[in-house]
Structures are given as structure tokens and as C-alpha cells.
Amino acid sequence: MTATGSRAGVGVGAGALSFLIPGAGQLLLGARLTGVQYLLAALLLWPLAWPLVRSGPPEARLLAALTLLALHLGAGLTALEGGKRSLGLESDLARAPRSYRLWTTLTSGLVALLLADLFVHWVLGLPSWGRVFASAQQFFVGRLFSDEYRAQAWHLWGFLPAVLGLGLGWTLFQRRQGRPALIVSAVGTLLAAALLWPLLFPTQIVGGLAMSLILAFLGILFSLPLGILFGVGRTSELPVIRGVCGVYVEFLRSVPFVAVIFLFYLNLPYALGNNTQFQAVVLALVIFTSAYVAEIVRAGILALPRGQVEAARSLGLSGAQTMLKVVLPQALQNMIPPLVGQFISLFKDTSLTSIVAVLELTGVARGIQNRLSAANFEIFLFTALLYFLVAYGLSRVARALEQRGAAAR
Known part of the structure; x- marks a missing residue:
């Protein structure tokens, strides 16, 4: 004791x-x-x-x-x-x-x-926040709200039909209504293009976050079908198609995005003339992102049970019908998380286009930094916050769409 x-x-x-x-x-x-x-x-x-x-x-x-x-x-x-x-x-x-x-x-x-x-x-x-907030309009739309271009600011409403059309189209697609989904998405996209076109051609008068969103939207719009095409091609039973698609995907996944930007920026003027930096960066975004989308699509297709294809073929469906009506609808549902991650990465990759004088968000921030050299930290912290808010918002919207689709199924 x-x-x-x-x-x-x-x-x-x-x-x-x-x-x-x-x-x-x-x-x-x-x-x-x-x-x-x-x-x-x-x-x-x-x-x-x-x-x-x-x-x-x-x-x-x-x-x-x-x-x-x-x-x-x-x-x-x-x-x-x-x-x-x-x-x-x-x-x-x-x-x-x-x-x-x-x-x-x-x-x-x-x-x-x-x-x-x-x-x-x-x-x-920090002492320079007031000067940074005084330039907030430039962060969002570039020089669009200057006295010279303010009258055309209403064209920014073009983002609304794009968001509504694609959101409704995706909801219809998840409910197995493919044709209405395609029509609604196409109508929304065309309305957005008609409204936003004067801000981009013949001169890009919009900039900042709005330009980043436009670049990301165009990159998503064209890289998704192109990526699906090459992704399906990588699963083809024909060696030539499978080989060509494999070379395309593996080459672009092995090349830095900056090199792709300069490839189009330096060579596109020979085909289209001068002042083509916008078209060059859009092409670079589409081509580069489509390679990653293709790999996501290939993985989504291969993840489906082989019995799905065999059952469809036994019912008399052709290979194209099996892919379009049986395989792809199921595979795309499973690909939502990696596709959203890739498109968020695409939105952030738009910052690299500032190296060829495209005045998206990072390009505008660099211009403001040249004018307000004492506010370096505040400028780029505000820029980073805008990138975060958009990327986080995209991830939340995608999660909501995914859950709604799961409920509809």
C-alpha cells in the first residue's frame, strides 16, 4: 500500500x-x-x-x-x-x-x-486597399467601364443565357432527355455568343474576370466534344484510330501549356493575319484541355461493365448506337467529378494567357501593379480571392447538379 x-x-x-x-x-x-x-x-x-x-x-x-x-x-x-x-x-x-x-x-x-x-x-x-478597391471595375471587366466603352457594358448580360442554357441542358441530360438538352444548351450558347461578340471582335474591349470567364467558357464548350471524340477513339477496336488518338493525347499531356500558347500565338497570324492573340489562346486552351478530357472519357468508358456493351449489341444496336445511347450517357454521369476538376484547372490556366497580352484577370492585375507598385501584395491577394471564389462556386454548382441527377435517377 x-x-x-x-x-x-x-x-x-x-x-x-x-x-x-x-x-x-x-x-x-x-x-x-x-x-x-x-x-x-x-x-x-x-x-x-x-x-x-x-x-x-x-x-x-x-x-x-x-x-x-x-x-x-x-x-x-x-x-x-x-x-x-x-x-x-x-x-x-x-x-x-x-x-x-x-x-x-x-x-x-x-x-x-x-x-x-x-x-x-x-x-x-495594409495601407493600399483603398487604391486597389478604386480599381475594382478593372479587375472585373477591364477597360469596359471607361468613358470610351461604357455604352457597350450591357453586352455583359450575355453571360446569363449561357449559364441558364447550359445548366438547364445538363439537368435535362441527367434525366435522359438528350435532344431537348442539346437544343436548350445550343440556344443559350448562341444567345450568349450574339450578345458577347461585340466585346471581343474586332477588338477585345472586355478584360479582367469577365475575359477569364469567356476564355474558360469557350475552352469548355469546344474541348468537351473534342475530348469525347478522342476519348472514344482511344477505346476504338481499329488500331489506326486508337493509335492516332493515343499520339494526340499523350503528346499534349507531355507538353507544357505555355509552349502550346506560343505555338498558336506565333504561327496563327500566318493563317489569319494580325491581332489574333485571342483566337490563338482559345485554340490553345481547347486543344490542350481536350487531351485531358479525352483521358477522363476513356477512363469513364472503361470503368463500365463489359456486359453493358454486350447486352446492347445482342439487342441489335450498332457500335455507334451502343456508344451514343448506352455507354456515353452512363460514363458521363461517372465523369462529373474529374471533369469539373479539369474545367476548374482550365479556368485557372487562363491566367497564363496574359503572357501574350490577353488582358484577362491576371493580365489586368499586372497592369494595375505597374501603376500601383506599392500595393503588390494587396493586388495579387485580391486577384487570388477572385480566382478562389469562381473555382469554389463552380465546384459547388457541379456538386448540386450531380446530386440532382442522382435523385432523378
């Missing part, structure tokens, strides 16, 4: 010590790794948190105080549980690791919130 009582006293004393000096009690109990972790955490967090507790912003004071409290409570309670575990109490054998995980997770979360709060305060306190 005396030895047991002595060990119990040591465990309680070690726990009390860790309440004051995190990690000290664990070291006394022989838990060297845990003790060193708590000591290092205390050495790192106290110099950061204590000055904030004394003179930081109100929410930073609260977070810093909670962080230190969680650190000391976690160290002390973990040491107490470890002391009980050293006595061999069966009921406490699993409690010490669980207590350690709980308190370290809580402390880590508070540290993350504290750092995020400090970062937000620092960012919002």
Missing part, C-alpha cells in the same frame, strides 16, 4: 507540476516524447500569446488566453491520466491517450484561429 500510495502521490504531483510548466510532469513520469512536445509548445506559444493577452485586439486577447489555458489544462490533465495509468488501473489505460488527443486537438485549433485572426488583422491593416 505504501508503494502504491507513493506512486499515486508522484502521479498527482506530476500532474500539478504540468499545470504550471507544461511537459514537466510527463518528463517526471518517463513520457519523454509527450513531455518534450508540451515543453516546445509552451516555449513557442508563450512569446506569441502573452503579448497579445496584454495588449492585443479584443478577439486576439480572448483567443490567446484560451490557447494558453488549453495548453496548461491539457498538459496537467494528461499528466494526471498518465500517473493513474502508471498505477495499472485498467479503467484508465485508454483514457490518457484519448485525453492527450483531445487537448492537443483543441490547442491546435485555437492556435490556428489565433494565427488566422492575426493574419486577417494584418491584411486589413
Whole structure:
């Protein structure tokens, strides 16, 4: 009893010590790794948190105080549980690791919130945000709202029929209404093209985020059917078709996108004349993205059970009918997540077109940065935020469409 009582006293004393000096009690109990972790955490967090507790912003004071409290409570309670575990109490054998995980997770979360709060305060306190927000229209539409071109800004409504047409078309496609889906999508696309055309030809007067969205839309619109064509070709039973499609896909997937941009930018003027940088980057986006779409389509087709094709052929369907009516509708449903990921990547790839003087979002940001050289961080943080909002929005819309299609099935 005396030895047991002595060990119990040591465990309680070690726990009390860790309440004051995190990690000290664990070291006394022989838990060297845990003790060193708590000591290092205390050495790192106290110099950061204590000055904030004394003179930081109100929410930073609260977070810093909670962080230190969680650190000391976690160290002390973990040491107490470890002391009980050293006595061999069966009921406490699993409690010490669980207590350690709980308190370290809580402390880590508070540290993350504290750092995020400090970062937000620092960012919002930067001096050039007013000048950046004064140029917000340029970020969104380039020079379209200048006095020279403001009268044509109404053409931006062209985005609306494109979004409505493609969204409704995709919903109809998921409900196995292929022809109405194609008609609705085509009508929406044609209306969008008619409205947006004056902003792009003969001179691109739109820029910024609007230009990035136009490039991404055109890249998606043309790369999807082209990618489906080459993806189906890669599964062809004819060696020549399969080989040609394979060379196309593997070559483009092995070449950097910048090289494809320069290939079209430098050579397209020989065929179409000058001022063709817009057409060049659209072609580069379509050709480059179609190779990745083709590989996604091939994987989606091969993922279907072979029995689907055999059953369709046994019913008298031709190879083309089997592919169009049986294989592709099912494969496209399964390809939604990778296709959305690829199209989000396409939207971000539009930033590379600024190297050939296309004034999309990154190109406009670089122009503003040349004018406001003291606001480099604010400009490109705002640019990154716009890219994030659009990419995240696309992923959420695609997930909603996918869930609606699953419900319809």
C-alpha cells in the first residue's frame, strides 16, 4: 500500500507540476516524447500569446488566453491520466491517450484561429486597399467601364443565357432527355455568343474576370466534344484510330501549356493575319484541355461493365448506337467529378494567357501593379480571392447538379 500510495502521490504531483510548466510532469513520469512536445509548445506559444493577452485586439486577447489555458489544462490533465495509468488501473489505460488527443486537438485549433485572426488583422491593416478597391471595375471587366466603352457594358448580360442554357441542358441530360438538352444548351450558347461578340471582335474591349470567364467558357464548350471524340477513339477496336488518338493525347499531356500558347500565338497570324492573340489562346486552351478530357472519357468508358456493351449489341444496336445511347450517357454521369476538376484547372490556366497580352484577370492585375507598385501584395491577394471564389462556386454548382441527377435517377 505504501508503494502504491507513493506512486499515486508522484502521479498527482506530476500532474500539478504540468499545470504550471507544461511537459514537466510527463518528463517526471518517463513520457519523454509527450513531455518534450508540451515543453516546445509552451516555449513557442508563450512569446506569441502573452503579448497579445496584454495588449492585443479584443478577439486576439480572448483567443490567446484560451490557447494558453488549453495548453496548461491539457498538459496537467494528461499528466494526471498518465500517473493513474502508471498505477495499472485498467479503467484508465485508454483514457490518457484519448485525453492527450483531445487537448492537443483543441490547442491546435485555437492556435490556428489565433494565427488566422492575426493574419486577417494584418491584411486589413495594409495601407493600399483603398487604391486597389478604386480599381475594382478593372479587375472585373477591364477597360469596359471607361468613358470610351461604357455604352457597350450591357453586352455583359450575355453571360446569363449561357449559364441558364447550359445548366438547364445538363439537368435535362441527367434525366435522359438528350435532344431537348442539346437544343436548350445550343440556344443559350448562341444567345450568349450574339450578345458577347461585340466585346471581343474586332477588338477585345472586355478584360479582367469577365475575359477569364469567356476564355474558360469557350475552352469548355469546344474541348468537351473534342475530348469525347478522342476519348472514344482511344477505346476504338481499329488500331489506326486508337493509335492516332493515343499520339494526340499523350503528346499534349507531355507538353507544357505555355509552349502550346506560343505555338498558336506565333504561327496563327500566318493563317489569319494580325491581332489574333485571342483566337490563338482559345485554340490553345481547347486543344490542350481536350487531351485531358479525352483521358477522363476513356477512363469513364472503361470503368463500365463489359456486359453493358454486350447486352446492347445482342439487342441489335450498332457500335455507334451502343456508344451514343448506352455507354456515353452512363460514363458521363461517372465523369462529373474529374471533369469539373479539369474545367476548374482550365479556368485557372487562363491566367497564363496574359503572357501574350490577353488582358484577362491576371493580365489586368499586372497592369494595375505597374501603376500601383506599392500595393503588390494587396493586388495579387485580391486577384487570388477572385480566382478562389469562381473555382469554389463552380465546384459547388457541379456538386448540386450531380446530386440532382442522382435523385432523378
